[in-house]
Amino acid sequence: MMAEKKYSPAELTRMQELGSAWIFRRVLNDNIRYANANDIRKDKKYNELVKIYPAINSIWVDNYFKQQKTMFNEFSKSSFKEFNREGGFMDFITNLVRTKFKISKKDSWDPADIWLIKDESKVTQDIKKAMNKEGMASIAELNALMRTMYKQRRLVGVSLKLISGKVAKYEEVNIDESLFPDVKNYNFNIKSITNKLGLKTGDEIESQDTRVVVEAKEDNLMTYYDFQIKPNTTSRYANLKFEPTAKGAAAARIGKVPLNKFAELLDDYDVKFKNAHQDYPMTEEQFNSDESLSYLKKAYDKLKKSKVDLGDLKSLDDLITNLRVVFSKKPFIANSKLMQINFLFNILSISKEKRDDLFTDMTFLAQKKGRDFGPFGKLY
Numbered sequence: 001m002m003a004e005k006k007y008s009p010a011e012l013t014r015m016q017e018l019g020s021a022w023i024f025r026r027v028l029n030d031n032i033r034y035a036n037a038n039d040i041r042k043d044k045k046y047n048e049l050v051k052i053y054p055a056i057n058s059i060w061v062d063n064y065f066k067q068q069k070t071m072f073n074e075f076s077k078s079s080f081k082e083f084n085r086e087g088g089f090m091d092f093i094t095n096l097v098r099t100k101f102k103i104s105k106k107d108s109w110d111p112a113d114i115w116l117i118k119d120e121s122k123v124t125q126d127i128k129k130a131m132n133k134e135g136m137a138s139i140a141e142l143n144a145l146m147r148t149m150y151k152q153r154r155l156v157g158v159s160l161k162l163i164s165g166k167v168a169k170y171e172e173v174n175i176d177e178s179l180f181p182d183v184k185n186y187n188f189n190i191k192s193i194t195n196k197l198g199l200k201t202g203d204e205i206e207s208q209d210t211r212v213v214v215e216a217k218e219d220n221l222m223t224y225y226d227f228q229i230k231p232n233t234t235s236r237y238a239n240l241k242f243e244p245t246a247k248g249a250a251a252a253r254i255g256k257v258p259l260n261k262f263a264e265l266l267d268d269y270d271v272k273f274k275n276a277h278q279d280y281p282m283t284e285e286q287f288n289s290d291e292s293l294s295y296l297k298k299a300y301d302k303l304k305k306s307k308v309d310l311g312d313l314k315s316l317d318d319l320i321t322n323l324r325v326v327f328s329k330k331p332f333i334a335n336s337k338l339m340q341i342n343f344l345f346n347i348l349s350i351s352k353e354k355r356d357d358l359f360t361d362m363t364f365l366a367q368k369k370g371r372d373f374g375p376f377g378k379l380y
Contacts, residue, residue, distance in 0.1 A: 007055055014086075015053040016060060017113045020067055020160055021083040022049050024116065027068045028080055037065040063163050067379060070168035071158075074377075075116070078153040082117040089115050089155075092124055100131060101139045108258035109139070110146075110374025112157025123155050140371065143174070147375045150175055161253070161380035173368065174375045181369055188216040188360040190352075191224070195303070195340055196311025199322050203329045206311045208234060210340040214244070214359045223247065225254070225363050229343065231336040237277045238332070240339055244366050257366045265365070269358045273346040280338045284327035287334070293320065296338075299345040306348045 007015070026032040026043065034040055040049070040061050050056060084090055093110075097103040117123055130145050131137045149155035150172075159173075174180070191214065196207035209230035216223045224247035231238035242257040259275065266273055281287040300316045313319055326334040347355050364370055 005054070012055065015055065017085050017160055019049055019053040019056065019060065019064060021085045021114050022052055023064045023068045024071055024080075024114070025083045027072050028075055028078065028116070029083070034065055034068060037062045040065055066163045066166075066168040067160075070170050070379065074170050075153070075156070078116075078118070078156075080116040080118055080153075080156075082115070082120045084115040084117060084120070085113065089117055089120055089124060093127075096127070096131065097139070097142075100137070101142075103139075105258075107255075108260065109368075109372075110157055110376055111159040111255055111368055112374070112376040113160045114158045116156040116158065118154045123149060143371070143374055147175055147177070150375045157374065157376040159255075159376050159378045161378070163380065169380055171378045171380075172375075173378055174370070174373050177371075180371055181364055186216070186360050186364075187356065188214045188225070188363060189356050190359055191215045192309065193306070193344065194309040194311070195337075195344060196309070196313070197319055197322060197337065198310075198312025198314075199325065203325050205322065205326050205333055205337060206313075208333055208336065210344065212359065214356075214363060216360075216363065225359075227359070227362070229340055231277075231332070231339075234333070236332050237282065237335055239275045239277055240336070240343065242362060242366070244363060254363075255366045255368060257362050258368075261365050261372075262362070265358060265361055269350060269354050271346050271350060271358070273343045275339070275343075277332075277335055277339060280335055280342065281327075282335050283331060284324055287323060287327055287338075296320065296323075296341070299341050302345050302348050303341070308344060308348075 023040070026045070027034070032043065034043075037058075040046065043049075053060070082088070093115075094106040097106055097109055101109075103109045126149075127142070127145065130141065146155060146157075150157075190212060193210070193212050194207075195210040196205075198206040200206055209228050212227040212229065214225045214227065216225060225244040226247065227242055227244045229240055229242055232241050239259070241259075242262065243253055243255070245253045263275070265271075281289075281292050286292065296319065297316055300319055303310065313322070323334050323337065326337070347358065350358075368374075368376070
């Protein structure tokens with residue numbers, strides 16, 4: 001019996017998103033109607049979906065059914081001809097913001113995974129014309145043009161998340177200027193900080209990440225944003241990423257905080273943290289230096305005094321021992337934990353008001369909400 005093919009996370013994500021584009025085309029362009037998830041399997045062209053997504057399973061068939069039902073309700077009166085995930089318009093807009101506005105990662109500006117387009121040639125032509133006019137066109141002008149196109153249903157970017165509830169939800173983001181969040185009017189509060197530094201059985205650190213839970217009162221409802229702070233990869237040295245999840249939507253992360261914007265925020269709040277793994281001990285020998293151990297004592301005292309949840313860790317001596325063990329086995333994990341400790345030490349060194357304001361800003365940046373970001377719809 002042939003072994004089932006294994007796909008990387010990136011390969012699975014690509015197939016899943018291409019599958020969504022196929023479903024949207026069937027429903028919004030081919031006028032196919034699905035009464036239930038099994039109807040998708042009965043579609044005479046279902047083999048096309050399987051070819052796009054060979055690893056498709058019942059969870060994703062159900063996910064696609066929920067997606068298409070909500071998208072039909074939202075866009076059944078629109079006339080889209082193109083459902084683009086890669087190449088075409090995606091390449092065009094990615095190259096445009098990179099070359100003209102120095103935005104190296106398109107998703108840090110607009111996280112749309114799929115573009116629904118009425119007339120791709122005309123949309124692209126109109127954007128080129130606006131961006132090539134006399135004078136330096138700004139990202140704000142591009143955002144404004146794309147907001148207009150969204151409202152006209154000429155160009156709709158959709159950010160896709162695994163559907164976490166019984167019904168898919170759709171939220172428009174950065175579409176109405178009057179609804180742009182003024183962060184100064186929001187007051188989110190840090191509820192808890194956790195950085196587990198004990199050891200599991202053997203030589204594994206208790207937890208590779210740090211969690212900061214922020215409570216937010218929005219529209220008279222309390223929401224909790226759980227920030228996971230961890231390296232971009234757990235197989236080598238890497239910088240940290242900051243990614244919150246809203247309570248009740250664990251399957252649908254909000255998005256990562258754009259690191260270029262994050263660096264600007266740290267300067268604004270006078271936080272000294274540097275998100276560069278090379279600046280922290282990378283070997284046990286470097287960790288054992290007097291300077292490193294002296295700093296660790298100061299940081300440990302700050303975290304203890306601030307009531308950070310340190311897991312099973314009992315003392316500074318245990319922390320030093322634990323990190324030495326991890327350095328001997330997986331030095332890149334020990335390096336990351338030191339980065340996380342340094343981040344916590346620095347945010348705990350500013351006032352509570354500034355700390356809360358910092359994470360309020362980070363929450364909106366992760367959601368890509370505000371004047372600096374492109375318009376899109378979030379399907380989750």
